[in-house]
Amino acid sequence: MSKAISGKSRFRQKDFWIRTISALILIPVVLTCAILGEGWFLALVILATAAMGREWVRMSDRQAKGMAYALGIFGLNIPVYFASNGHWVWALLALIVVTIAAAIERAGRGEAWRAVVGLLYIGLAVLAILFLRSGPDGLLRILYLFAVVWAADSAAYLVGSQVRGPKLWPEISPNKTWSGFLGGLIAGTLAGSLTFYFAGYGLALGLALLSMVLAVISVGGDLLSSWLKRRFGVKDTGTSIPGHGGVLDRLDALLAASMALAAYMLATSGTFI
Numbered sequence: 001m002s003k004a005i006s007g008k009s010r011f012r013q014k015d016f017w018i019r020t021i022s023a024l025i026l027i028p029v030v031l032t033c034a035i036l037g038e039g040w041f042l043a044l045v046i047l048a049t050a051a052m053g054r055e056w057v058r059m060s061d062r063q064a065k066g067m068a069y070a071l072g073i074f075g076l077n078i079p080v081y082f083a084s085n086g087h088w089v090w091a092l093l094a095l096i097v098v099t100i101a102a103a104i105e106r107a108g109r110g111e112a113w114r115a116v117v118g119l120l121y122i123g124l125a126v127l128a129i130l131f132l133r134s135g136p137d138g139l140l141r142i143l144y145l146f147a148v149v150w151a152a153d154s155a156a157y158l159v160g161s162q163v164r165g166p167k168l169w170p171e172i173s174p175n176k177t178w179s180g181f182l183g184g185l186i187a188g189t190l191a192g193s194l195t196f197y198f199a200g201y202g203l204a205l206g207l208a209l210l211s212m213v214l215a216v217i218s219v220g221g222d223l224l225s226s227w228l229k230r231r232f233g234v235k236d237t238g239t240s241i242p243g244h245g246g247v248l249d250r251l252d253a254l255l256a257a258s259m260a261l262a263a264y265m266l267a268t269s270g271t272f273i
Contacts, residue, residue: 016161018243026241026250027150034133034142041133042084049076049126051247055237056118059229059248063109071102071115076123083130095123122248125255128262135270140199145214145261147195149254152188152215153222159183173226181219188215210264214257221256225249 033044053072057064075098082091102115132141160180168176192211197203225248229237238246 015243019157020243022241022243023154030146031143034146035139037133037139042080042130045126045130046077046080048247048251049080049122050074051238051240052076052122052126052251053119055246055248056122057115059232059234059237060114060118061106061109067105068102068115071098071105072119075101076119076126079123079127080130083127086134088127088131091127095120095127099123122255125258128258129254131262132258132265137270140196141261141265144192144195145254145258148188148192148211148214149218149257151191152184152218153253154184155187156180156184156219169223172223172230176219176223176226184219185212185215188212188218214260217260218253218257221253224256225252 030044033040050073053076054069057068057072061068076095078098079091079095082088082094099116099119102119103112106112106115129142129145132138132145135141156176157180160175160177160183163177163179163183165177165179167174168178168181189208189212192214193203193208196207201207225237229235236245237248240246241250244250
């Protein structure tokens with residue numbers, strides 16, 4: 001028994017270091033592209049969108065062929081093109097057309113909802129991310145989103161793996177714990193608040209509450225991804241990021257939080273407080 005426990009401990013330590021190294025490589029790249037903006041950030045979004053579209057098709061449709069992958073990889077980037085030029089209505093219309101085309105392509109194999117749900121979810125989230133990065137306050141908004149989601153995700157992993165305790169939702173994600181959830185909630189709230197504090201906006205209860213809500217929603221995005229993977233019978237969405245799985249595995253929390261933050265910004269005419 002002790003040998004088995006020791007083996008699991010070594011595996012967790014190895015997994016932790018692999019995840020850490022991957023994060024240390026990816027985070028500076030993402031931040032650099034976000035700060036440089038324009039073509040750099042757009043290129044990153046295009047690559048991530050193509051990767052997520054491919055992973056979704058591969059995960060949800062094991063009989064998928066050329067057209068299904070073309071719609072997932074290239075079709076999803078048509079709305080990105082329109083959004084990058086400020087044509088948001090055309091971007092939404094393009095996303096609807098691509099989603100309908102994917103549903104028609106999938107209909108012959110049944111369960112067309114698999115194509116609709118995945119492409120629509122990814123597409124809307126990507127448009128939300130582009131919307132958040134646009135405008136004079138775009139950099140601050142996207143850095144705020146990154147801070148909340150990354151802090152919540154990292155703290156949930158670290159606290160959950162060390163403290164453990166009762167499971168959050170074992171039927172969907174057996175590794176997530178209530179201790180990790182609370183740790184992530186606190187870290188996400190602090191990270192979001194401090195982002196605006198160091199940007200010269202001071203501390204505000206409204207921002208703290210918004211950060212807390214986004215942290216909760218990011219966990220919801222993670223759980224949704226876990227449920228879908230169980231539904232489709234896969235462990236990870238891909239293998240492109242060592243220690244994390246696929247791009248969808250890495251961005252599941254960010255996708256959910258980005259749509260929530262974009263909706264909040266639209267509802268409040270672009271103000272945070």
